[in-house]
Amino acid sequence: MISVEEALEKVLSYVKVLDREENPILQCLGQVLDEDVYSPIDVPPRDNSAMDGYAVKAEDTVGATPSSPVYLDVTGEVKAGAIAEEEVGALTALRIMTGAPLPKGADSVVQFEDTDEALRRERPLLQIGILHQVPKGQNVRRAGEDIARGQLVLPQGTVLRPSEIGVLASLGKETAWVIRRPVVAILATGDELVALGQPLPEGKIYNSNSFSIAAQVLRYGGIPQVLGIARDHARDIAGKIKEALSADMILTSAGVSMGDYDLVKDVLAKQGEVSFWTVRMKPGKPLAFGMIKGLPHLGLPGNPVSAMITFELFARPAILKMMGKKNLSKPTIEAIMESPIENTDGRRIFARAMVRREGDRYFARLTGPQGSGILTSMSRANGLVIVPEDVKEVREGESVKVLMLDWSEE
Amino acid sequence: MISVEEALEKVLSYVKVLDREENPILQCLGQVLDEDVYSPIDVPPRDNSAMDGYAVKAEDTVGATPSSPVYLDVTGEVKAGAIAEEEVGALTALRIMTGAPLPKGADSVVQFEDTDEALRRERPLLQIGILHQVPKGQNVRRAGEDIARGQLVLPQGTVLRPSEIGVLASLGKETAWVIRRPVVAILATGDELVALGQPLPEGKIYNSNSFSIAAQVLRYGGIPQVLGIARDHARDIAGKIKEALSADMILTSAGVSMGDYDLVKDVLAKQGEVSFWTVRMKPGKPLAFGMIKGLPHLGLPGNPVSAMITFELFARPAILKMMGKKNLSKPTIEAIMESPIENTDGRRIFARAMVRREGDRYFARLTGPQGSGILTSMSRANGLVIVPEDVKEVREGESVKVLMLDWSEE
Numbered sequence: 001m002i003s004v005e006e007a008l009e010k011v012l013s014y015v016k017v018l019d020r021e022e023n024p025i026l027q028c029l030g031q032v033l034d035e036d037v038y039s040p041i042d043v044p045p046r047d048n049s050a051m052d053g054y055a056v057k058a059e060d061t062v063g064a065t066p067s068s069p070v071y072l073d074v075t076g077e078v079k080a081g082a083i084a085e086e087e088v089g090a091l092t093a094l095r096i097m098t099g100a101p102l103p104k105g106a107d108s109v110v111q112f113e114d115t116d117e118a119l120r121r122e123r124p125l126l127q128i129g130i131l132h133q134v135p136k137g138q139n140v141r142r143a144g145e146d147i148a149r150g151q152l153v154l155p156q157g158t159v160l161r162p163s164e165i166g167v168l169a170s171l172g173k174e175t176a177w178v179i180r181r182p183v184v185a186i187l188a189t190g191d192e193l194v195a196l197g198q199p200l201p202e203g204k205i206y207n208s209n210s211f212s213i214a215a216q217v218l219r220y221g222g223i224p225q226v227l228g229i230a231r232d233h234a235r236d237i238a239g240k241i242k243e244a245l246s247a248d249m250i251l252t253s254a255g256v257s258m259g260d261y262d263l264v265k266d267v268l269a270k271q272g273e274v275s276f277w278t279v280r281m282k283p284g285k286p287l288a289f290g291m292i293k294g295l296p297h298l299g300l301p302g303n304p305v306s307a308m309i310t311f312e313l314f315a316r317p318a319i320l321k322m323m324g325k326k327n328l329s330k331p332t333i334e335a336i337m338e339s340p341i342e343n344t345d346g347r348r349i350f351a352r353a354m355v356r357r358e359g360d361r362y363f364a365r366l367t368g369p370q371g372s373g374i375l376t377s378m379s380r381a382n383g384l385v386i387v388p389e390d391v392k393e394v395r396e397g398e399s400v401k402v403l404m405l406d407w408s409e410e
Numbered sequence: 411m412i413s414v415e416e417a418l419e420k421v422l423s424y425v426k427v428l429d430r431e432e433n434p435i436l437q438c439l440g441q442v443l444d445e446d447v448y449s450p451i452d453v454p455p456r457d458n459s460a461m462d463g464y465a466v467k468a469e470d471t472v473g474a475t476p477s478s479p480v481y482l483d484v485t486g487e488v489k490a491g492a493i494a495e496e497e498v499g500a501l502t503a504l505r506i507m508t509g510a511p512l513p514k515g516a517d518s519v520v521q522f523e524d525t526d527e528a529l530r531r532e533r534p535l536l537q538i539g540i541l542h543q544v545p546k547g548q549n550v551r552r553a554g555e556d557i558a559r560g561q562l563v564l565p566q567g568t569v570l571r572p573s574e575i576g577v578l579a580s581l582g583k584e585t586a587w588v589i590r591r592p593v594v595a596i597l598a599t600g601d602e603l604v605a606l607g608q609p610l611p612e613g614k615i616y617n618s619n620s621f622s623i624a625a626q627v628l629r630y631g632g633i634p635q636v637l638g639i640a641r642d643h644a645r646d647i648a649g650k651i652k653e654a655l656s657a658d659m660i661l662t663s664a665g666v667s668m669g670d671y672d673l674v675k676d677v678l679a680k681q682g683e684v685s686f687w688t689v690r691m692k693p694g695k696p697l698a699f700g701m702i703k704g705l706p707h708l709g710l711p712g713n714p715v716s717a718m719i720t721f722e723l724f725a726r727p728a729i730l731k732m733m734g735k736k737n738l739s740k741p742t743i744e745a746i747m748e749s750p751i752e753n754t755d756g757r758r759i760f761a762r763a764m765v766r767r768e769g770d771r772y773f774a775r776l777t778g779p780q781g782s783g784i785l786t787s788m789s790r791a792n793g794l795v796i797v798p799e800d801v802k803e804v805r806e807g808e809s810v811k812v813l814m815l816d817w818s819e820e
Contacts, residue, residue, distance in 0.1 A: 026621055026628070041610060046613065079601060079642070080601055080602035082601070100602070100613075146785055153786065162626040162628075163788040163789040165621050165622055166619070166625070169606055172607065174607040190491065190509065191489060194582070196583065197582065197584040204491055205580070206580055206582045207579065211436055211575050211578070212575055215575040224436070226436075254508075302509065369555070371460070371551060371555060371556075375453075375576050405571075407817065
């Protein structure tokens with residue numbers, strides 16, 4: 001048996017960062033930037049007003065108070081997107097809108113609320129009363145304050161969230177180079193599997209693994225390619241695997257344990273390089289990994305819960321690595337156990353639990369029986385309590401590490 | 411001025427849960443179930459084997475040890491998906507594969523590893539040595555153990571994550587009824603805005619708001635409909651708003667403050683019901699909300715950072731409510747401030763910060779100047795430090811509440 005860490009290291013050693021593609025920026029959300037983005041412009045391009053108000057010389061406002069305003073002559077107006085023709089001279093002001101370039105001669109903006117504009121009836125205004133003294137630079141956004149021309153704004157490797165999409169747009173960039181998303185082929189194997197929507201003959205079960213795994217692939221940013229069900233015949237499995245060869249990774253479920261009908265491993269052994277591991281974990285002991293004609297293959301166990309948990313531990317980091325992401329591990333928290341857990345055979349247990357927060361502390365409670373066929377207990381869980389290999393028992397009230405599938409707050 | 415809570419309450423009071431749609435289950439990921447799902451079957455449908463091994467009567471294994479095995483006659487084999495014709499009688503065993511229905515007469519399964527199979531050379535096996543006594547029920551998954559026929563498995567209102575998609579599949583369900591995703595129309599307004607990919611004339615800026623907001627809509631599960639830029643003319647704005655009328659919500663940016671050229675509010679006042687608020691928050695003070703011919707409209711400020719933060723506080727909960735979600739608030743954590751913050755005008759500050767975890771504690775550091783035009787400081791942030799209205803100053807080392815935009819661990 002090998003440890004979880006050894007298995008993960010092996011999987012990742014076979015998986016490479018994918019090539020790049022150029023996408024419209026909105027489509028790049030969640031992808032990793034594969035270019036250094038330098039700014040072709042100053043952002044904002046000029047000093048401009050952060051408020052609707054009056055562009056002034058700060059020195060002219062010295063001593064202004066509501067009871068003793070300073071009065072300035074209004075010589076015109078600047079709209080956003082327009083360049084003022086007038087300059088601001090001594091004891092004059094230009095009315096200015098948010099975002100409008102600061103006119104020559106002005107160094108500050110007094111916002112409407114700090115003037116007597118609302119009280120004045122004449123239009124256009126010839127004079128304005130300034131009610132508060134302003135420091136130089138007040139309400140002025142400096143040219144290049146956000147980004148200076150030539151500056152490295154977003155380095156290669158940046159994960160593009162909404163704010164980064166906004167930054168790309170603020171530079172006028174319509175498209176960006178990003179690492180493409182992996183296509184992940186998903187193959188369920190087994191004579192007992194029936195496709196959804198079909199009647200269920202005696203002794204058969206529905207193929208749920210293809211769907212839970214495809215949903216996991218989607219959730220973490222991959223593109224699932226559901227190949228359906230391969231029967232327990234070498235030819236059927238080989239045929240399906242052929243369909244997958246244009247994908248970036250293939251995930252199979254079942255067919256990797258010690259049973260005679262576990263044909264996935266035989267087909268793989270013929271077609272490519274493959275290793276079979278028993279990983280010192282529970283659930284999810286058997287795991288296969290190999291390369292089929294250059295395509296990384298991860299063989300997950302057939303039990304629905306084992307398949308989902310081994311996906312989280314091994315397939316998710318592989319997908320993230322292919323996407324160019326650096327942080328491959330799911331967050332863990334410390335929680336106080338509210339149910340006991342026994343570890344009978346020295347494996348690392350990943351126990352399905354519901355974690356909730358109370359104040360600054362987290363509490364974890366098992367979601368029921370931990371049989372690896374019991375998918376509803378996975379559905380009620382938001383985290384996996386980790387019991388280390390050398391811990392025989394976790395009692396109520398003890399502190400444990402929990403790998404969070406979802407945040408307890410969400 | 412109204413509080414953040416009052417503003418949110420008003421926005422939500424106008425927004426309704428949308429109607430439902432029927433989707434293939436994989437497409438339902440992240441949506442909210444709008445039906446009670448009862449199981450038409452037992453899952454698993456029959457008692458079956460949890461291991462590859464031998465189906466036996468537990469009583470026959472009493473006293474078995476590696477040095478003194480119990481020998482049973484092997485009378486046949488059961489594959490997954492097949493029903494055994496043979497029964498297991500006294501001192502006999504059937505070879506059985508994982509998932510295969512437990513044959514009549516058997517009550518337990520001894521896994522391969524606990525037999526002497528690997529040492530035996532004859533094929534087919536006539537006898538098997540059992541090396542360990544097993545309790546009744548060992549390695550047997552009970553019919554209905556996961557889900558009993560007729561049981562309410564997933565109630566209306568459940569958010570469909572990968573494990574719930576798996577549960578739906580395990581029932582044979584191809585499609586599910588879910589609340590549909592909202593179409594959110596996005597309109598940027600302002601004469602100063604230039605579309606991406608165009609040259610940038612003097613005094614103009616690129617339209618970044620449409621893209622950061624569209625990315626936020628996508629991230630939280632809505633479908634963005636980018637309407638482009640409306641000029642500061644009532645007719646242009648009215649025309650664009652007409653295009654949006656088939657959407658579920660319209661988000662505008664800019665045009666809602668006190669400037670004369672803030673025409674969004676004039677158009678809205680003519681076409682529908684509208685309120686203008688100044689919200690006691692920083693950044694993002696001005697906000698408009700109303701209904702245009704039955705379409706909820708949220709008017710965000712024009713500053714890129716204000717637009718993104720007011721989106722998080724007001725548009726995100728509206729989108730989640732429309733999708734049928736119950737938990738509308740973003741998670742907050744407690745962190746120790748590493749930079750001071752001053753609160754000069756009694757508003758609630760949302761300061762862009764980078765939060766990191768060290769052990770069990772979180773530390774927050776501002777991402778630089780907090781001008782509301784500075785989008786890169788949003789891009790470097792993963793959280794918003796909240797300074798309450800009545801707190802004048804936060805000093806280094808003090809504890810603050812942080813609204814997390816992303817998890818610091820991700």
